[in-house]
Amino acid sequence: MVKNLKLLDKALQLLPEVKETVVEPLDIAAFLKPLKKGDSVEIDFGRHLVGHIKLKLGYVRSHPDAPVWLRFSFAENKKEFEERVEDYQGWICSAWVQQEQVHIDLVPGEYFLPRRYSFRYVKIEVLDVSSKFDLIIEEAKAVALSSADDSRLSAYHSENKELEQLDRIACNTLHDCMQKVFEDGPKRDQRLWMGDLRLQALANYETYQMNDMVKGCLYLFGALPMENGQVGACVFLDPEPEVDDTSMFDYSLLYVVALWDYYKQTKDKEALRDLWETARTQISLAQKRVDNGIVRDRDVLGWCFLDWSLELNKQAGAQGVLLYAMQSAIAIAQELRENRDAECLKGTYEVYRKAAKAYFYDEKKGLFVSGENRQISYASQVWLILGGVVDSEEGLRILHNVAADREALEMVTPYMYHYYIEALLKCNADEEALAVLTEYWGGMARLGADTFWELYNPKNPDESPYGGTIVNSYCHAWSCAPAYFLRKYFGEN
Template sequence: MSTQKLVNQVIIRNEQFIETAEQLKPELYESIVKPSSIVDIKADPEVIHGWRSEVVAPASSLADNEYQKNDSFVLDFGDHQVGYLTINIRPAGSPPDAPLKLKLTIGEMPVEMAEPFENYNGWLSSSWLQEETIFVDVLPAVISLPRRYSFRYVKFDVIDTSPKYRVVFDRVECKAVTSANLNAVEKISHQDPELQRMDEISIKTLADCMQDVFEDGPKRDRRLWLGDLRLQALANYETFRNNELVKRCLYLFAGVPDDKGKVPANVFVAPKLIADDTYLFDYSLFFAASLYDYYFATSDLETLKELWPTAYHQVDLALERLDKNNILKDSSDWWSFIDWEQGLNKQAPSQGVLIYTMKQAIRLAEELNVPERDSLKGRLDEIIEATKTHLWDKEQQFFISGSDRQVSWASQIWMVLAGVLTKEENSKLMKRLLEENPSVGIATPYMYHHLIEALIVSGEKERGIEEMKTYWGGMIQDGADTFWELYDPKNKDFSPYGSHLINSYCHAWSCTPTYLIRKFSL
């Protein structure tokens, strides 16, 4: 063990766990991908964000064109890529008597090629926007860009050459990287072509997020978050079965708890393993849930024994937040994530997460035959009874949350997943939720996943498929080649960060249709 101090934070590093994680670091699969076409980006109010791409020439014709000052073009790689760009450039005309100044704009969506990054005014750092300005002193040249990008489109702006020469781009290619073995996935042939396409895009989304950890998004934030990990791991068990990568991620989290034993919501892995200073109630509990899913996917008893104390401690710490009535204390700070829905009160859905993860922890304790099993069972019964007494509104027939007695989608969904009511009561609750449609709704694919799963476990599989087609099918209709961080069919420009330019259009928590389709035989 060693101690690391950050601002207002003491991390107790478990070097043995960290070394275990390091030994599980995967090799990356590499492939060379070339652009498919040269495209124009056209304004179109009928498509998402108001911009679409239109093919003007095959990419193979690129080497036939000469470019000079103020010329530009956009390459389309035909599908989402994560990797490293290499550009071969040669001069045409007189010998180059000045450097080439070249600007590259790299993006996942047509809007990123159309709307100037200079106009970005969101609250996340603009440095996440992918762009480069390059000066090339000697031509011809092979430019291998050192940064890894997440993209489909690349815009080339020739800022300047000189009046005497032009440039030709002989070859542009991407070395795509992933730790996912695409050949390991069992192909399905679904009788429903929409679900078939959804499965394929989910797998592509997951693969592009699988690097040396399960990243939440390869464009942004490019790190390991516990909430994303839980859903990625579920999808992985049904597809790539890269279970060593899940194990690595669990050990990374267990390697850097704080001085109270709490695991962080996310970690950075470069230049070394660093715990972020963000702690979330639900994400910490999902360490236990992720260990539960891992164990029952792998039967890896040794890992369960090693990580059980960390998992149990997350539950133990969570129980400290209960008041005298066994209801979680609410607060106005960012204490639990649940969803990005504006105005969402987190008390009741977090109570559901607590019950959900306690049941999983009890099951793990039974596997290990440890004494925590009985104490957890006793507390669970008390908490479920308190939840029914204090958070169930008999008049509205909904669970309520916070001092304002808010009725939200998230509260009902998590109480269904937690199994607070009977299956018959859950079915009635989900039907009522869909019929009455409370105004505090769902903002992310992350929460939509839980909606679909709640419908399935309450016996409403067909309605779950219908909702999947509306939501993820809507993304496909709007041009998704990987699934997005955020999607609101009623407000397609929605971003919790102040600008859709900074949104991630390949995001881990959106990859779960493949899990739902395969796990529940949809």
């Protein structure tokens, strides 16, 4: 495995400390009752949090003469309590379900669950207890974990109170995903993904401004490439830093964009120089998948992400992501005065851009199509617009055309909606962008979200890409877009 120890050492020194905060339940009286076999209690901590739970246990009647057997279930969303793990038949590992069975030998006493959970609600079921005594939960506390520095977060102000609510939920989402690294989801997958990092970093610049944390994560990806130099889709931090064996065409390219975003925010030229070779390599590797200016289509599952949809053809979107990343690569090369690289990239970009317009654009439909079946999707339009294939005026016409096309494949993740809003803003459609943000993220808020979700399909809110909502993540990094867009483009801030 390839490891750049110099970059890795820099990365680890930049990562923040995780801080602890004790959180009390909303209603202590709700669980202060004697519990027999088969009884249960639900504890609401009032907000989403990531961390541990501590209990103080007591008893009534006779002295305890046997262990207590308990089942703990943790939920970010109460819906998780409605599914039984035994009934889950999805393709992702059921070990992600936040359930534990424990035997507690000594009562009275205190008990600390060592695993980290992501939750607002905790359900405690008494699977068995001696008939000679009843169990009492005298005290329950959560130890919440986050590296986010709340003192750096200023309030967002708007005359529209719904926008303030969306910003608050988005900040909560980012806050709980900020652990030692920017995790994609603190329930699942608990690691650093490149696609998520780019969006988290943007939100961070407008909120917590913990830019060294962004820098450390960029260095981690740079230090831990795959064997061919490609930035992996995600990296693990523990038990030791290591890249996953998963790669995605678009995620690798977004490393280039995230690096340029970071430089624009910080003017950190040392980091730009340190990581330029990694960024340049992503463009070079992507170009190996290009024939006659067009990214080759593939039928390999997961070769390019774009959105959680097995139906989505990725070819046109992949072309757009490549062009989008090349724009950032050109800017980096110019900033570093790597003039030969800059000129070469500019020339190649123009070839790919013109090829994309000729190959993917359907004049009759006024839309981009993708793949041999000429599929029409939001993702294809968005990414080719962001890639600069058309100007803002034509781009807006295309976005209006796809919205009017009932057969167009729609978006299902906040991740893809983020880029849809970015495309609307690029096309100077600020009011439309705000309306989309308010309607989409507002839909989650109206369903009671106190952090934003991994996947939300307004037409099917219970949709899961995994085969069961019990493994869905209801606090997911790529959904913190409102904090970025509202603070940067809308409102007094």
